[in-house]
Amino acid sequence: MTLAQLVDLTKTYHMGAHVVVEALRGVNLTIEEGEYVAIMGASGSGKSTLLNLMGCLDRPTSGHYILGGQDVSNLSDAELSEVRGRQIGFIFQSFNLIPQLTALDNIEVPLFYQGIHRHERRRRSQELAERVGLGDRARHRPMELSGGEQQRVAIARALSNDPLILLADEPTGNLDSKTGQEILALFNDLSARGRTLIVVTHDPAIGSHTHKTVRVADGTIVSHDGN
Amino acid sequence: MLSLRSMEILRLGVKNLFVHPARSVLTMLGILFGVTAVIATLAVVEGISEKMQEEVLRMGATNIIVEAVKPSESESTTQASASGVALVYGLTYADAERIQSSIPGTNVVVPARRIPTTARHVTQRIRVETLGTVPWYNDTYGIQVAGGRWLTAMDMRKVANVCVLGAGVAKALFPREEPVGRNVWLGEYAYHVVGVLAARGKSSSTGDSNGADYDRAVYIPLTAASRRFGEVVTNQSAGNRSFEICELHEITVKVASAEEVRPAARIIAGLLERFHDPDKKDWAVRVPLERLEALERTKWLFVVLGVSIAAISLLVGGIGIMNIMLASVTERTREIGIRRAMGAKRRDIISQFLVETVVLSTVGGVVGVPVGVVLAIVIPRLLTKAATMLGVGGEAALSSLSRTVVTPGAVILALGTSVLVGVVSGVYPAYRAAQMDPIRALRHE
Numbered sequence: 001m002t003l004a005q006l007v008d009l010t011k012t013y014h015m016g017a018h019v020v021v022e023a024l025r026g027v028n029l030t031i032e033e034g035e036y037v038a039i040m041g042a043s044g045s046g047k048s049t050l051l052n053l054m055g056c057l058d059r060p061t062s063g064h065y066i067l068g069g070q071d072v073s074n075l076s077d078a079e080l081s082e083v084r085g086r087q088i089g090f091i092f093q094s095f096n097l098i099p100q101l102t103a104l105d106n107i108e109v110p111l112f113y114q115g116i117h118r119h120e121r122r123r124r125s126q127e128l129a130e131r132v133g134l135g136d137r138a139r140h141r142p143m144e145l146s147g148g149e150q151q152r153v154a155i156a157r158a159l160s161n162d163p164l165i166l167l168a169d170e171p172t173g174n175l176d177s178k179t180g181q182e183i184l185a186l187f188n189d190l191s192a193r194g195r196t197l198i199v200v201t202h203d204p205a206i207g208s209h210t211h212k213t214v215r216v217a218d219g220t221i222v223s224h225d226g227n
Numbered sequence: 228m229l230s231l232r233s234m235e236i237l238r239l240g241v242k243n244l245f246v247h248p249a250r251s252v253l254t255m256l257g258i259l260f261g262v263t264a265v266i267a268t269l270a271v272v273e274g275i276s277e278k279m280q281e282e283v284l285r286m287g288a289t290n291i292i293v294e295a296v297k298p299s300e301s302e303s304t305t306q307a308s309a310s311g312v313a314l315v316y317g318l319t320y321a322d323a324e325r326i327q328s329s330i331p332g333t334n335v336v337v338p339a340r341r342i343p344t345t346a347r348h349v350t351q352r353i354r355v356e357t358l359g360t361v362p363w364y365n366d367t368y369g370i371q372v373a374g375g376r377w378l379t380a381m382d383m384r385k386v387a388n389v390c391v392l393g394a395g396v397a398k399a400l401f402p403r404e405e406p407v408g409r410n411v412w413l414g415e416y417a418y419h420v421v422g423v424l425a426a427r428g429k430s431s432s433t434g435d436s437n438g439a440d441y442d443r444a445v446y447i448p449l450t451a452a453s454r455r456f457g458e459v460v461t462n463q464s465a466g467n468r469s470f471e472i473c474e475l476h477e478i479t480v481k482v483a484s485a486e487e488v489r490p491a492a493r494i495i496a497g498l499l500e501r502f503h504d505p506d507k508k509d510w511a512v513r514v515p516l517e518r519l520e521a522l523e524r525t526k527w528l529f530v531v532l533g534v535s536i537a538a539i540s541l542l543v544g545g546i547g548i549m550n551i552m553l554a555s556v557t558e559r560t561r562e563i564g565i566r567r568a569m570g571a572k573r574r575d576i577i578s579q580f581l582v583e584t585v586v587l588s589t590v591g592g593v594v595g596v597p598v599g600v601v602l603a604i605v606i607p608r609l610l611t612k613a614a615t616m617l618g619v620g621g622e623a624a625l626s627s628l629s630r631t632v633v634t635p636g637a638v639i640l641a642l643g644t645s646v647l648v649g650v651v652s653g654v655y656p657a658y659r660a661a662q663m664d665p666i667r668a669l670r671h672e
Contacts, residue, residue, distance in 0.1 A: 057568060057666050078572045085570015096565050096669060100246045112239075113570040115232055161570070 003164055003196055004031040004054065009063035009073075011049050011219075023049040025219040026063070031165070031198065036191040038207045039200045041216035048169070050216060051200045055088050055167045056080045068164050085113050089158030093170035095150040097142040103153045104129060104138050110161040128156035132186060148179035155186060159195075166190070168199045172206070184209060236575075240582030251587060254551045257544025258591030258648060259598065262641045264540050266599025268533035269637035271606060274630040276526040283522060286515040287368060289485055291492045293318060293326070293478040293499070294511050297471070316509040317473030318499075325498050326480060330491050337367050337479040340452045346445055347412040348400040355396050355445045357413055359452020367481050370441070375407035375422030378448055382421075386450045390418040394426035395442030411445070416455050418447060488516045534640075541644055544591070545652040548584050552656035556580065563660050564668025573661035580660050584653025585646060592645025596638055603631040 011024040023046045031037060041047040052058045053065060056072055059080070065073045072083055089110075090096075097106045107125040116124075129138040132152040142150055151171060158166055168187070172180035180203075188209055191197055199206055207213045215223040244251045286292065295317030323338045340359035345352055364370070365377045373394065382389050390411060397406045397420075410417045426442060482491050492514050499510050556563070563576055571579075607630065 052666050055568070057669075078574070081567065081570055081572040084568060090568050092669070096561065096568075098562050098565055100243070109566065110569040112235065113566075113572075113575060118235070157569070 001033045002030055003033045003035075003068060005029075005064075005066040006054070007064040007066070009050075009053060009060045009065060011046075011053060011058070012061045023219055024053070024060070027216075027219075027221055029214065029221060029224075031196060034191075034194045034196055035212065036187070036197045036210045037199070038210040038213045039198060039216060040202055040204075040207060040213055042202070045216045046219040047200050047216045049219075051167060051169055051198075054165070054198065055090060056083045081113075085110055086161060087164040089161065089163040089166040091151070091154050091158050091166065091168035091171050093173040095142070095147070095154045095174070097150055097153055097157075099142055102139050102141055103134060103145065103149075103156075106142070106153055107138075107156045107160050109157060114161060124160060125156070128159055129153075131159075132156045146179075147175050148182060151175065151179075151183050152186070155183075155190075159190075164196065166195055166197045168197065168201075170201055170203075171199060172201070172203060180205075233578075236578050236582050237586070239579060240586050243579075243583055244586060250551060254548055255587050255591040255594075257547040258541065258588045258645050259544075259595040261537060261541030261544045261648075262592045262595025262645050263599040263602060264537035265534060265641040265644065266596055266633060266637055267602040267606065267631075268537050269530065269640070270599070270603035270631035270633045272526060272529045272533050273632040273634055273637070274607075275529070276522065277632055278630055279522050280519065283515045283519045285369065286513075286518075287479075287481065288516050288519060289482050289488060290367060290515055291480040291482065291488060291495060292513040292515070293322075293480065293495060294513060295473050295476045296509050296511050297473075298507055298509060314471040315473075316471065316507065318475040318478055318510060320474055322499065322502065322510075323475060323478050325502065326478060326495055329498060330480065330482070330494055335363050335367055335479075335481040337361055337364050337477075337481070338449060338475045339364065339477040339479070340449060340456075340474070341476040342414075342452065342456050344414050344445075344456075346396060346400060348409065351400045351402070353396060353399040353443075355393075355413075355443055357452065357456070358444050358446050359449040359456070360446060361449050364446070364479075367479050371425040372422045373425040374405070375420070377422055378446060382448045383450050386454055387448060388416055388418045388451060388455070389421045389448065391422040391424060391446040392420055393424050393442045393444040393446075396445055397423045413445060413447070414456060418445075418451075485516055488514055538644075541648050544588070545648040548587055548649065549652040549656060552580060552584055552653060553659065555583075556656045556660045559660075560663065560668050560671040563663050564665050564671065567663075567665035568669060576661040577657040580657035581650065581653045584656070585649035588645045588649030588652070589642075592642045595645065596641055599641065600633050603633050606631055 006027050006029040009024055009027040010022070013021040013023055015021055027046075027050060039047050039050065049058075053060055056067070056075075057080075059075075060073050063073065064071055067083065068087055070083075072080065075083065097103075098109065101109070104122065104125045107128055108121040111121045111124065126138065129135070132155050134149060134152050134156065137145060137149055142153070145153065151174075158168075171187070172183055175183060184206060187197060187199070191209075191211075197210075199210065201207075212224070212226045214221055298314070298316055318338075320338065323336055327336045338361060342357040342359065344355060344357045346355045346357075358364075360378070362378045362380050362383060365372070370377075372391070375391070377391055378389065381387070390413065392400070392406055392411070400406065400411060401409065406420045406423055409420050411420055412418075424441065480491060480495065482488055492512055496512050499512075503510060566576065566579075
C-alpha cells in the first residue's frame, strides 16, 4: 500500500529581490508502507528541503504531496500542524529535546498537542522509554543523558503518536560509531516491526541497512535503487 | 475537554515560570508595586472623601445655610473709624421671617447669633463662641446631648439664662466636676448649665472661617442673647475698639427633601438681594448639598490623578514583563521549533506564552492587593508618627489622612488591571513566537 506519494514536487526560495533558488525541481517519489528508505545526497542537493516538505514543515511551490491518501500540499498552517502531530515522527541530528523537561516529559510533547490525558500520556511514555531501552534514565533531563540516550528519547518521542512515517535527519551524525550502530540497530528493529522509515544521511553505512536508497542532486532524484 | 486542555496549558506555563524562579519573581515585582500603589492611593482618596462627606452631611444635606458676611477689613475699619459709628451688617430677624413666609415647603428656619465671649467658672476661663439660637437648632444639625438637656421653647419664652456647653468647653471649665447644674459666666451674666453636648470634633474645613467648632461653642436661647448682649458687639483688639451691629449671624433653612434645596436656595438669594444693600454684599448662601456634589467631582479628579500615577508603575511593570518575555521567546526559539514540529499550532504557542505573562501579572496582582491593604492601614500611623517627630502641627492635613478606606471596587480594579497588563504585555511576544518559521526555529542555535 502506498503511504506517501510525491508528484512533480518543486520548491523555489526567493532570497532577496532577484535571487531565486530552485531547491527542488520536480521530484517524484513513492513510499510504500513498511519501507525503510535512505535519502542520500551532498549538502545543497535539496535533501533537507525534501525532508521538510515530507515532514509537512513547509509547503511545495508546485506539485502534490499525498500523505496517507490526503493531499497535504495546500493545507493551512494549522492543518499542517495537525498532520505533523498525528502522522509524522521527527528524529533530528542534534536530538532537539526540550532542555527543561525530563526524558518522559519530552516523549509526551506530541501527545500533549493531541489532547491526550496526562495519565494516558505517562503510561505511553513509560512504555516507549522501556521499548527504546532507556530504562531508569527516563526521569533525567537531557543534560544528564549521553548522546545515545538522548537520541533514544527522541526516537521514543517520534513514536509516541504512532505516526505513519518516521523521518530521521542524520540520526547518527552527532554520535560516535558504536552508539550510531546501536541507534541503527534500533531502526532495523523498528523496520522489522513494520514501521515506515525515511532516513536522510550521507553515511553510506546506513544505506546498507535500508530497503532502498534515493540519491538527490541539484534538486532532483538522480538514482533510485532498491537494495 | 476544553477546560482540561486549558488546565494543561496553565500547568505548562507555571512549570516554565519555575525554570527561572528569580527572574519570574523580579518580573512580578513591577506589577506587585503597581497594584499596591493603586490600592493604597484609592484607599487614601476614599478615606479623605468619606471624611469630607461626613463633614458635609453633618451640616445637613437638606439644609441651606445663610450667613452674615462681615464686609472686608479695610472697608469696615475705614467706615467705622471715619464715621465713628458701629458697623451695621448681616442678617436680620426680618430676613428670617421673610424666608419663613416665602419658601413653600420650608420645614424649619433656624436663626442664630454668634457672639465671641469669654466663659468663666471660678478660676477657669476660656474663649468661646456664644451661639444664641432656637430650640430646634439641635434637630437641624443633628446635635447629640451627652448629659442634661437641650434648650426648650420655655427657655426662649422666659428669656432664661440657661446654656448648653460644647464638649470642649465643658472639659475646660469643669475638669473635675459635673457641669450640669452649675453656673457659667458669659460676659456680664451668669448662666445655668442645663446640658452638655457629645464631642463632635472640629470641622475639618479649616479654610472656612465660618466653619463651626461645635466643641468650643456655648448655646443660649436666642432671646437671651439679644437681651443680654444687645445688638452691638464690641471687638477689642490691640488697643483698637470697633463696634459692629449684626442682628443674626446665621439662618439655617431646612427643606423637606434634597430636590427642594436648589430652588429654595435661589428664592432665598433673591429675597436677600432685594432687601439688602446691593453695594455691600453682607450675606452668603451655602448649600451643603452642592458642596457634596462638588466633593464628588473633586474626588473623581483625585481618583483619576492617583490611578494615573499608579497606572504608570503598572505600565512600567508591563513593559518589564514584555521585555523578559521577548528575551525568553528568543532564548526558547528552538523549543518553539520543536513544539511546532511535534504538532503545536500557532494558537498553542500563543496560549503557552500568554499564560506565562498572565500568570506572572495575576500572581503579582494577587500578592499586591494585601500589600496595598497593609500599606493603607500603615499610612495614617506612619504619617502621624512622622508629624509628631518633626513637630509639624498640620492637624488638618493629618486628620484628613487619618482614615483610609479600601473598597471592593478598588480591589477589583487593581486585580482586573493586573490581569489586563499581563494580556497586553504578553500578546506581542506570544505573537512573535507563534509567527516563527518552524524550520528556522529548529536550526536556531
